[in-house]
Amino acid sequence: MKVKAFTAALAALAVSGAVEAADMGDVETPIRLSLNNWTGQRLSTYIAGGMLEEAGYTVEYVEADQGALYEQIATGELHAMVEIWTTSNPDEYIAAREAGRVEELGDLGLDARNGVVYPPYVAQMCPGLPNWEALRECASIFSEDGNGKRGRYLAYPESWGSPGADRIRALDLPFDVVAAESEAAMIEEFQQAYKDKRPVIATFWAPHWAMSSYALQFVRLPKPEPACYSDPSWGPNPKATGDCDFARGGVVKANWSGFKDRWPAAHEILKNYELSIWDQQPLIGLVDVRGETVQGAARGWLAVNRAKWMPTVEEATGKGRS
Numbered sequence: 001m002k003v004k005a006f007t008a009a010l011a012a013l014a015v016s017g018a019v020e021a022a023d024m025g026d027v028e029t030p031i032r033l034s035l036n037n038w039t040g041q042r043l044s045t046y047i048a049g050g051m052l053e054e055a056g057y058t059v060e061y062v063e064a065d066q067g068a069l070y071e072q073i074a075t076g077e078l079h080a081m082v083e084i085w086t087t088s089n090p091d092e093y094i095a096a097r098e099a100g101r102v103e104e105l106g107d108l109g110l111d112a113r114n115g116v117v118y119p120p121y122v123a124q125m126c127p128g129l130p131n132w133e134a135l136r137e138c139a140s141i142f143s144e145d146g147n148g149k150r151g152r153y154l155a156y157p158e159s160w161g162s163p164g165a166d167r168i169r170a171l172d173l174p175f176d177v178v179a180a181e182s183e184a185a186m187i188e189e190f191q192q193a194y195k196d197k198r199p200v201i202a203t204f205w206a207p208h209w210a211m212s213s214y215a216l217q218f219v220r221l222p223k224p225e226p227a228c229y230s231d232p233s234w235g236p237n238p239k240a241t242g243d244c245d246f247a248r249g250g251v252v253k254a255n256w257s258g259f260k261d262r263w264p265a266a267h268e269i270l271k272n273y274e275l276s277i278w279d280q281q282p283l284i285g286l287v288d289v290r291g292e293t294v295q296g297a298a299r300g301w302l303a304v305n306r307a308k309w310m311p312t313v314e315e316a317t318g319k320g321r322s
Contacts, residue, residue, distance in 0.1 A: 164203025
C-alpha cells in the first residue's frame with residue numbers, strides 16, 4: 001500500500017508540475033515587445049517574439065519612443081525589451097529597476113563590448129595606437145580638414161546614451177564630440193572614411209558585422225575598475241570619474257513588473273532566452289549588408305535553429321512532454 005501511495009503521489013506531483021509549467025495566463029492580450037533603433041536589438045526581439053508565438057501567444061512589435069521607453073515598460077504600456085546594454089548606463093532603466101517598476105530577467109548571452117574604435121590604416125597616421133595616450137598627440141588628424149587642433153569624435157546617437165563621449169571628456173582628450181544620427185549614419189561614415197582613407201574615430205560595439213568587415217580596432221583604454229566610476233583620484237584624470245574602458249558584457253532582458261503574473265509561461269521563456277554573438281552577428285550582416293528584412297532573417301534563424309530554442313518553449317509550456 002505504501003508503494004501504491006508513493007506512486008500516486010509522484011503521479012500527482014508530475015501532473016501538478018505540468019499544469020504549472022503550461023500556465024499560459026492571459027493569452028487573449030497581446031504581448032508588446034519594444035523595437036529599438038539598432039539592427040541587433042530588432043533581431044533579438046523578433047527571435048524572442050517567434051518563440052512566444054510558437055508557445056501560443058500573440059505578439060505586437062512596437063516602435064519604441066526612445067525618450068519614454070523605460071517609463072512605458074514600467075507602466076505596462078510596453079511589456080518587455082530583450083536587449084538592454086547596461087554598459088551604456090541607461091539611467092532611466094537603472095532607476096526603474098531599482099524602484100521595482102521593471103524586472104530584470106538576466107543576461108541575453110551576448111559577449112558584448114562597447115569601445116572606442118578606428119580603422120587599421122589610422123595606426124600608420126597616429127603612432128602609438130592602440131594606446132589611448134596616442135590620441136592626445138594626433139588629435140589633429142581627426143579634425144574636419146585634418147589640420148585643426150581638436151579632433152572630431154563620432155559618438156552614439158543621443159537616444160542611446162553617451163558612454164563614449166563621456167570617456168573622451170573624462171580622459172581630457174582634445175576632441176569635439178558629434179552624436180551620430182543613427183546606426184546607419186555611423187556605417188555610412190565608416191564607408192566613406194575607408195573610401196577616402198580618411199581618419200575616423202568613434203564609439204562602436206560588438207557584435208556587429210562592421211567590426212570584421214572594416215577590421216575596426218579598439219583603442220586600449222585604462223582597465224575598468226569599480227573605483228573608476230566613483231573616485232576621481234583613480235585613473236589618469238584626478239578631476240573626473242569614468243576615465244577608463246567600458247565594462248564587458250551587460251546586455252540584459254527586462255519586463256514590466258506585472259508580466260510574470262499575467263503570462264507565467266511567457267515569463268519563463270524570456271527569462272531563459274539566450275542568443276550568442278555567433279548567432280546574432282551574421283544576421284546583422286544579412287540585414288545591413290545583403291538587404292534582407294529583419295523579420296525574414298529572424299524567421300530564417302528560427303527555422304534553421306529549432307533544436308536550439310524549442311526546448312526553452314517546451315520547458316516553459318509543457319509542450320512536447322510525454
